[in-house]
Amino acid sequence: MTDPARIPVIVGIGEIADRPDAPGRGPVGPEPAALMAEALARAEADAGGGWLARLSSLDVVNAVSWPYADLALRVAEMIGHRPARLAYGPVGGETPVRFLHEAALRIARGEAAVAALCSGEAEHSAAAARRAGSRPERDAAPPWTAPDPAWTNPRVRDYLHPQALRHGLSQPVFAYPLYETALQAAWGQTPRQGRDESAALWAAMSRVAAENPHGWLRRPFGADEIATPSPANRPIAWPYPKLMVANPVVNQAAAVIVASLALARAAGLPEHRLIHIGPGAAANEPRDWLARDRFDHAPAQDAVLAATLRRAGLAASDLAAVELYSCFPCVPKMARRSLGLPEDAVPTVAGGLTFFGAPLNGYMAHAACAMVRRLREAPGAAGLLYGQGEFVTKHHALVLGSRPLAAPSEPISVQDEADRRRGPVPPVIEDATGRATVETHTVLFDREGAPERGVVVLRQGESRLLARVPATDRATLGVLTDLDSSPVGREGALRRAPDGLLDWEAA
Incomplete structure (x- = not known):
């Protein structure tokens, strides 16, 4: 593509x-x-200056910290301009990357000349108001927009298997540990080695966040501090303590404006400040995480990362910077291996969702801003944005560069390739007797750090099932939380509990 009016x-x-x-x-x-x-x-x-009044397209990232009737329209009212295309996105941490990719494609197709995306959350303020019994629509200065009484939280999990819901595995913080445990076993790591890798990675991210003026926790954390449970770092879901999970209790917002190269030049913007948007790719895993073939890989992630680099004509070693989504350590650890990055690579330019902050669906908008700053200081360089949403479900990657890149490609989806990489899915059964083997597991803790229960994903023959480990079964919980021996592949006995759930006891 050589027409500057079609170069985003x-x-x-x-x-x-x-x-x-x-x-x-x-x-x-x-x-x-x-x-x-x-x-x-x-x-x-x-x-x-002078760009907002020229917006023909504005994508607003889904926000959940306040119940708006029409958030996109409210933002348009506040900036004093309603673009011809005004869109409000679905839930998903990958959506800022998707919106940026789609804005570039609209410009490449000649459908828009100026487009923008924005995200924002005020969960810290909203939570503080709830604790104090105040009402931001009345008590804030200026008052917040009146809440919509018909608003419903978009983070409904009714697409998950009933067994996942019955066992309380309906939140990401309880489901991602299943991947972490399975991955450690597949990589030949003990839980201690897996924990130490996560802690070292997170410590490196905290150092990036500490230097980011827009970050939330702006101090470096040591690997031991991150790995070791404490009153300030309570265990949440094995093997993750608080300092290994995303922090959504923040007030943060980000925005990106995209234009054609022709308009940018006409406005007199220096070439070194213009960051080119290259190709990307997207694919999904089945929404119900129990309907996946395994928990030690993510075929959609692998397909998306491979296709994005292939379309850009780049190798991972060509990238000056990367942002690999970091809601929980298993995600960037998988992506690092998929890309072939060295173990000491720091896969963030913003600081990660624990330390920079996790404004729910909006983190990757901040990552895009940080990547732009990095590339403006690196002539001729390219960087990779990789976002992910739901339960290792939705994957989207995009290449940016401080030089012209291959044109953004269509179609975006590489779903066929992701599906080809996926193996057979074991059927989920709800009733079983006898013995079953651990496929993966987690242990859920209360706010005081005491184990509430374990949940094991089991295999019995060709079938998959879920079972509980009661808090009273200290011996089995000890097996599940042994730092020096993975329980994956361990056999145990099933029994039906009075509440109808299956319990599992290690042999």
């Missing part, structure tokens, strides 16, 4: 971290829509 470039980025200790800030900070509007204003200023 990022012209402006904007971020905000609304800290409760900021000078002059009131007891309740701005609402999510106001944070998004401010991020867009900052992106416009970064691009030299």
